[in-house]
Every structure is written in C-alpha cells, then in structure tokens.
Amino acid sequence: MLEKNSVGIVAPQTAHFEQALTLKSGAFLPQFDLVYETYGKLNADQSNAVLICHALSGTHHVAGKYSADDKYPGWWDNLIGPGKPLDTNKFFVIGVNNLGGCHGSTGPSSINPANGQPWGAQFPVLTVEDWVASQAMLADYLGIKQLAAVVGGSLGGMQALQWTLAYPERVRHALVIASAPNLTAQNMAFNEVARQAIITDPEFHGGDYYAHGVVPRRGLRIARMLGHITYLSDDAMGAKFGRKLKDGIRYSFDAEFEMESYLRYQGDKFAGEFDANTYLRMTRALDYYDPALAFDSDLSAALKSVQASFLVVSFTSDWRFSPARSREIVKALLDNERTVSYAEVTAAHGHDAFLMPDAHYHAILRTYLNKVQV
C-alpha cells in the first residue's frame, strides 16, 4: 500500500560515465556508473534540483516504493514527497548511490573492465571529495548547472558541506544535519573496530572474497552491531529495551536480553545485504574528511570560499555527531559572515534522530525549504 503524500512507484536509473575520474588518492577509475532516482519534475530553468547525499549504509532509493506491495519505502521517505517538508511539488529531488557503493553504482563488487573479475581489494579508497566530484558529473549529465540545495545527514552532511567548498557557485543552500567538520578520535575509533571485525574475518580473504564464493558475514555483522549502539542514545536504548528479557535468565550466552536479539537481528540483516568492501571504504571516507586540514586546521579559513546559505541541525542526544561539532561548522560560517541558521533539536533517539519524523525537526526543514527560491 502506498501512503498519502508518497512520491509513488519509483524506478532507479543508471548514468554511465566513459571519462576517467582521478581520485584524491591519485588512483583513477577508467569509467563508472552511478545509479540514481529522481522525484518531482525539473523545472524549465533547472533551478529546483535538490541532491540528497546518503550516509554510511544509505542508497539512491530515498523515497517511494518499487512496487505497491513493497514492505518499506526509501530510507528518507518521511521527508520527501508531495506536501512533505521536502516537497516534490516544488523540488526535483535526486538520490544517488555513492561511488564505491553496493547498490548499483560502481564499487568493489563491480566487474573491473581490466580483467573481467570483481574489483575487490583493487577498488580504490574513496573520499568525500571524490563522491562530490562524481555527483557534480551526475548533475552535468542531468543538465543541472546549479542545485537549489544539497541535503545530507551524518556522512551525507559532510558531502553537503563539501559541495559548497568544491563548487561554491553550483549550490545555493546546504542542509547539514547531524554532521561534523571531521571525526574525533573516538568517532574514528569506532570505525577502526568495525573495520578490524571485517578484515580479521577468515572469510574476508584480503578483500577478494568474491572469488571464494563467500562473504565476511561475521565481521560485517559485528561492525553493524557496533554501529547501531553508537547511533542510539543510552536513553533511547533504555526506553526501547531496558533490561527486558525474552524468556528469563538461562545462564547462557544466547540472546537472552531483548537488546541482544535486536542487535543480532540488525547485524544479520545487514550482513546479508551489504558489501564488506563498501563498508570499509565508507568508514574510511568518514575518517579522512577534514576540509580544515589544508588550512592549519582552521575551519573558518577553510570555509572562506563558501557562498551557499546553510541550515545546520543537530540533535541533543546524538553523541556520535554531537551538537558541539555542528556548532563548529556554524561558528566557521559566522566568522565568514555567511548566511546560516542553526537548530539544536531536543530528541531522545541519538544519531538516528535525523531519520525520524519528529514534528519539530520536520517543521524546521519545512520552514527552511519553503524559503528556498526556485
């Protein structure tokens, strides 16, 4: 069943790029595909396009369903649709699967044209800068010179910020949600544990597990379980599970607490559908992003070239991308006298709050996006 205000039945499309893309690392991709979806209509002067950048495990399937009996819609369906905060009656919305992904865009599980084998370990390490460069090529492909807005949460927020630095004239508004100007040591440490879980899985085979017909499920599962803990707040986990037991204490190491079954379920589900090599690269892109690095870690100096207007949003219980990190972005923009508004949403859900349909959070986005001229 399709709910009211849904963008309806959608279908992904593929853009093929023959030109080579040189990456920040110096490596290059001879050619690549980007899989994307669009919702709403591009207006005559191409002034209403909004790009959605996804986070660690997101995809191009942001809104709508592939068929009427699809169980779940796209990952940010509560935000996007006719009459929703990001109104598809006004905006032409683009969702794209990032390069290195495992949902159709060229990534480690794609075939390397040089040898006809999956790229595997040979697939280069990507950066936020590389993603934004490839997204700009997609915008060219779609005939869009300037985006009305780039919207992203978490790692997606880093891409929105990077758009305003790499292409200051090509983006009018950046909505940077539950994000940070770089990761703290603690935040990177979680990524390292996740990667170690994958890399030390005997079925990882140095990244070339495709040839062995196996996947490092155990590693990916643990990586995802760890991630889930950090995306929730202590309070949210307490409210959701507390110390609830499934069938009482049995003096075993089975999933006795409800929290344990939740984590195991989430880990299993993820390990069954996500590519481990993609996970490694997504977390590495998070670690590496640091636009201030080339400016002696002076974020204000780094953001001097920004022209876009910003909406920065954080959530009070988000400890993985804390409000303090968002305030650093706000301060750097204020130091440069840029147009910026900042909202700190009182929310219990931790980092995951940016995906929740909280009424005030959505009112913030709706009010801001209503003001965006197209």
Place this chain on the structure above:
Amino acid sequence: MSQTAQNNVNITNSVLQFRQDFAIISNWVSFGSKVLDLGCGDGELLQFLRLSLEVKGYGVEKDDANWLACMENGSNVIQMDLEDGLSGFEDQSFDTVILSQTLQAMHNTEEIVQEMLRVGREVIVTFPNFGYWRNRLQITNGHMPVSKTLPYQWYDTPNVHLCTINDFDKFCKNHKISILERCVITNSQTVHFMPNLLGNLAMYRLKAA
C-alpha cells in the same frame, strides 16, 4: 470598560511601545551593519532592522516555537542558551549586539553583559525599570508589581534579576562600561524628568570602557 476593550487598548499600547522601542534601537544601529540580537523571540526586531537599515542580522533564540517564527520571518537564527555565554562568536565580530528586555530573566547577568561587550563593538540593552512609580506604588501597597511590562505573578515570573535605572547605572560604573546613550520611555514617550521614577522601559547604548 469591557474586558475586550481593555485588551484592545493593551494590545495597541504594546504595539506602540514596541515601535518606539524599535525606533530608538534603529537610531543606534548603522545602515548595513552586522547585528546580533540575543533572545530575538520571533525575529520581529531583526526583520525591522533588516527592512529599514539593511543590516546583516543574526538572532539567537533558545525556544523552538520562536526559532521557527524567526525563520519564518526570514531571519538567520542560531539556537542556543544565552546562559552558556557566547563562545560561538568571535571577539568584536559584530557592530552591535542587542539584548532586548531579556536581561532581567538572565541568571548569569554579569557574564552575558561582559560577553556582549566582548563580541560587539557596541551593545544595546533594554529592560523594564523596576523603579517606575507604578511598581513602587504596588510595593507600597504590599504587593509585588504586576503590569504590562512585568506581566507575571511572583510565583511564575521568569524575571530573576530585576533592577532600577539607578542600579544599572551603578552596575556600568562598577564594571567599567561606558554608557554612550541612555533613553527612557513610558507609553512611547521619552522621559527626561526623573527617569528612574517616571520611566517604564530603560534603553542603554554601551561600550567597553
């Protein structure tokens, strides 16, 4: 007078009062300057300054509903609690920092004034004058003052640091703050004679000495 008529008079008075308040502030703000409005409410003052003086304005507001109203009014608005200071703002990075009718509700009163003087080259502070004769009269009659500018009962008031004009003058002297201008108004009229007794709203233009 009926209750409705009384309410209408109050609303009219309060709009006039507000406009007078805004008019004086706009005289103290330069055209095209950079303004920070602390506790900006629904952003009405910022909107007024933007439309009349083309200022580059930013508001600071803690309340969710006010934040939305401010955004709706087209103002930049930063959500934060003034009690935490202004650490997100550089020294002398604004031409004018305004605190309009919020000082009396601040807990960290000294800190916010010092922070404003750090961030702004000039500071505008306005507050209800507790020394106004109507307030004194109510105290004389044995009650805490309740009025249009102090519309709370003692048990539900957010105001924790009420002061008189004389008190604030002394505060500025003790904290080495220069008073560039002072304007006192009652029902939209400027009060020159015995301002601490006859003035309802005190407005100060300040600078670090």
